[in-house]
Amino acid sequence: MLLSQALDFNALDRQWVDILVGLIVPAEATIEHLQILAALAETFSHETFRNQLRQATDSQSLYQIATNSHSMFLPDVSIKASN
Numbered sequence: 001m002l003l004s005q006a007l008d009f010n011a012l013d014r015q016w017v018d019i020l021v022g023l024i025v026p027a028e029a030t031i032e033h034l035q036i037l038a039a040l041a042e043t044f045s046h047e048t049f050r051n052q053l054r055q056a057t058d059s060q061s062l063y064q065i066a067t068n069s070h071s072m073f074l075p076d077v078s079i080k081a082s083n
Contacts, residue, residue, distance in 0.1 A: 002053065002062065019044070019053055 006016035025033045056062035
């Protein structure tokens with residue numbers, strides 16, 4: 001989600017936040033959850049990716065940028081169903 005106005009989240013780098021990411025995972029997906037968080041942290045460390053997100057004009061373009069850019073920066077991180 002892109003915010004129209006950046007917020008102060010008391011981040012360690014003292015930068016205000018204008019991009020939010022929500023993550024919903026099953027309680028039993030602990031390892032996968034950590035892998036996804038690591039992948040997100042790595043992806044968001046790329047200034048190019050963040051700037052591309054900020055240039056999105058609507059939710060569809062935001063989704064396209066997020067899904068296409070993920071494959072540019074990182075290997076696939078997928079959740080496997082547990083039986």
